Amino acid sequence: MNLTEILELLPHRYPLLLIDRILELEPGERVVALKNVTANESFFQGHFPGYPVMPGVLIVEALAQAGCAMMLSGVENPGSKVPFFAGIDRCKFRRPVVPGDQLRLELTVLRQRGGSCKLQGRALVGEEVAAEAEIMAVLGEREGR
Numbered sequence: 001m002n003l004t005e006i007l008e009l010l011p012h013r014y015p016l017l018l019i020d021r022i023l024e025l026e027p028g029e030r031v032v033a034l035k036n037v038t039a040n041e042s043f044f045q046g047h048f049p050g051y052p053v054m055p056g057v058l059i060v061e062a063l064a065q066a067g068c069a070m071m072l073s074g075v076e077n078p079g080s081k082v083p084f085f086a087g088i089d090r091c092k093f094r095r096p097v098v099p100g101d102q103l104r105l106e107l108t109v110l111r112q113r114g115g116s117c118k119l120q121g122r123a124l125v126g127e128e129v130a131a132e133a134e135i136m137a138v139l140g141e142r143e144g145r
Contacts, residue, residue: 010065010068018032022034025069029109034105059093059103061085066107067121068137071083077080082102083140087093087136096130
């Protein structure tokens with residue numbers, strides 16, 4: 001799935017859209033997505049001047065967006081839904097993510113019931129784990145759609 005297709009599926013927009021491509025997608029099972037981390041990302045201006053590091057919360061958000069793309073791809077009329085972050089467990093950060101890195105976001109479904117889903121996610125740079133977490137997401141109804 002390219003960026004245009006991602007924009008049709010997810011409600012997120014720049015500067016908060018944090019996935020660039022979806023490489024693998026099995027609705028209800030797993031997703032693999034990419035985030036290219038570039039020096040011109042707005043968050044690097046303040047995190048940290050002279051030593052740019054991607055904030056951990058944005059790495060987790062990128063994982064959540066990839067998971068939500070997988071969830072939305074499996075529902076009828078995804079434009080009528082809005083994904084919400086519902087929880088996070090066992091989150092660990094293993095290495096800094098810096099400009100020039102490419103995050104590979106890998107998520108597998110642990111449990112799914114109706115519009116809620118618990119996913120196991122890892123963000124990798126090359127073969128190194130940058131972050132890992134269990135993420136809960138729910139799909140809500142988007143009013144007016």
